[in-house]
Amino acid sequence: MPSIVVAKGLVKRFGNLVAVDGIDFYVEEGELFGFLGPNGAGKTTTMKMIQCVSPKTSGSLEVAGMKIDEKDREIKRILGVAPQENNLDPDFTTYKNLLVYARYFDIPKAEAERRAKELLKFMQLWEKRDVNIDKLSTGMKRRLILARALINNPRILILDEPTIGLDPQSRHLIWDKLRALKSEGVTIIMTTHYMEEAEQLCDRLVIMNLGKIVTSGVPAEIVKEQAGKSVVETNILPKVMKCVKGFKKEKYEKVGEKIYIYTERPRHVLSTLISECELGKVQVRESTLEDVFIRLTGRELKE
Amino acid sequence: MSFIKYFRPPKVSRLAWKVWLRNKDVFAKTYRVSFIPPFLEPLLYLFAFGFGLGFFITTINFDGLTVSYREFLAPALISISIMNSGFFECSYNSFVRMHYQKTYDAIISTPLNIEDVITGELLWGATRSMINAGIIILVVSAFGLVDLTLVLLVIPLSFLGGLLFSAMGMLFSAITPNIESLNYPVFLLVTPMLLFSGTFFPLSILPGAFQALAFIFPMTHLVGITRGITLNSVGMPQFYSLVWVLVATILLTILSINLMKRRLIQ
Known part of the structure; x- marks a missing residue:
């Protein structure tokens, strides 16, 4: 399997704070890759660099063979991003949120409508299509954010804490959807605080602490190696x-x-x-x- | 030295248009509410100043012209609307979209970069100015205060002026620590411009130092051009004012985009 994301000596500084301290990692095409670590470990910062919304300080980072500081628009075109924070557009309905987002990717209107309807059904939001997003529950909002991230048929899906604050039912629903996407060949990169989630979903993962990667590999092997x-x-x-x-x-x-x-x-x-x-x-x-x-x-x- | 870099022209793509479309869609959804204030505001000014004050001041002499006070006032009302629409759209409204709704964060995860987002916002602010100016033009034309054929020239001008004040609003959005602090530029800049830009009385009656200060205000130049058009007396002063407005618009637009990028991209 070829690597779709490759980081070498990646560093991110905010003033004096070193948020990401020279990390190396690679993500293979089609795998589900996890970033674990306590708050402030540098996971979200790393994700933001992959997303091309936060420039790196030094080192190299390539996504689908493109350098993040040279081909940001091209990279963003093949990414689907579900942020931790809800940033759905409160001025629109569920359905219109997807349509407006599709427009940012230059997806033609008819195609956007087709995909939006398909995604609303896939994420079990069809009944809520004409509802303004302030009327959605937390779980529905998370699903809509995920649906929105899929509107451009991304090659790589980036999820920052996809199930944070959800009840077990909603969490399992999201897990099922992620497994379905993986089986379609989508590469998924996610951060999580939930160990069970990481063990269940991730093919490989890294654990970060204080801006560094402290271990990496297949979850079961990491456990055997590090904790016996x-x-x-x-x-x-x-x-x-x-x-x-x-x-x-x-x-x-x-x-x-x-x-x-x-x-x-x-x-x-x-x-x-x-x-x-x-x-x-x-x-x-x-x-x-x-x-x-x-x-x-x-x-x-x-x- | 380091400040110079904020005047470098930003790389904006055609995708900025998508942000304009997003705002247009929201506006269209709430058009009933959106159209009422720009319609009522000039009526209030017109009644208070045009008919109230205008009762005592029937004609006014300035720049060698003698016109009725209401005819003097009409282009100022159009200009005030251009300033307010652009400034408020790109200060309070944009700040809400940026800070509270996280709309910019969502958009920059797509092929659009922050430069495109801000450009789209500014173009939308300018469009709001143009829409609102259009409404007022209809109102003042209905009262016979302007010639409807001449005043059509004000429409493209309102887009340019709108862009100028949108960029000014965005500039303050980029540097304000919170939404409450946006009150400062309103009281210290927008309100003085509203009162002292040759809007309600000719600047020539002010003391020299105040006149000089007023000539720094972009609003003074916008009012000057608009009035030149509606009173059919365009000359060199209006040309110089137009150059002034153009230069200020370009500089403020570039500066506001770069400062917003500094704020949001870390």
Whole structure:
């Protein structure tokens, strides 16, 4: 598969703040690629550079073989963008929002009408076609933003937190639509805070922290690599700490009153803890992307 | 030195037109509301000044001409409408679209760049001036204050003047920290221009220093040209004023687009 987005040593500074600190990544055509990271990690900034709405400070970034600072209009023509913030046009109805947006892409009127109707049905908004957008629920607005992003049949779809603030039903609906789009060959690049969403959807992902990429790859492999097979979770007590220090192969992390032990041999760890230490509550579970995320980006609040 | 770069001509594409169309569509949707203020406003001025003040001042002498006060006033009312329409469209209205509605953010995710968006906004502001000037022309013609054939020349002028004041409004939108602060240019610039640009009385009766100040106002030149047309006395002063308006329009347009880009593209 050829790469459709390639970044090398990409840097973005805002005055003294380094928002994106020399990152390298590539996105293959047809895959669903995720950007994960705490708030302020540089995900949205990176997305905005791909979208050609925020110029890079240095490094290189190519989209579909075109340099972002040379061919911005051409790149934007093949992108579909669904921003985090609702920026639907409040002066128009649901249907008219799509038509007006289609016009920015020079899509002829008849074709725009055909696509708008098709997309409203695809996103289950057909009944709301003549409703002004202030009458739409949050979930409907998100779907309309997604429909709008698809009006130009984009090769690359860029989604910034596509399911933020949605109820589980709306979230699953969006996931289904994204899978359907992927199967049609659309490349999807998304940011998310939801680990479950990333594990479910992303073929590959990167985790960013403080403007840098801290890990990248296939979600299941990242989890295996960074957090091992299992996690043993227990309360921090002096005796427990002594025990834990006895484990030579295990990495661990202390958070508040709890300690998380990442391990390939959960039975051994558990039995040692039970037989040799005085334990409070203990829990053994499979490692998840969330464990990796927290290990790599720290537990403390970022803002 | 660094300020010079804001006078570099921006790269604008034909796609700017799409923004004009967007605004036209909104306007067409709300045309009943959109047409009432530009129709009522000149009537209020006409009654207050033309018929109220005009009761005491029947004729007025200026630049060697003697005309009725209402005929003197009519071109000023057209000019005021040109100024207000363009300025308010591209200050308050554009600020709302930019800041609250995030309309510009949505549009620049398409093949349009911010330069196209702002250009489309300015062309729309100029169009609003032209529409509103057209309405007033009908009103003052109905009262027999202007010759309907002569005054048609004011239509293209209203687009140019509209662009000038739209760019001025956009300039303040680009630098204002919030929407409330847009009140400052209104009180400190637009209102003085409305009162002291030869609108309600000839500038020649002002003290010299004030006259000089008034000649900096673009509004003075717009009123001068409009009045020259409606009173059929176009001469060199109107030509110089037209050059002044053209130069100011070009500079303000470029400056407002570049400053808006500075504000929005980071």
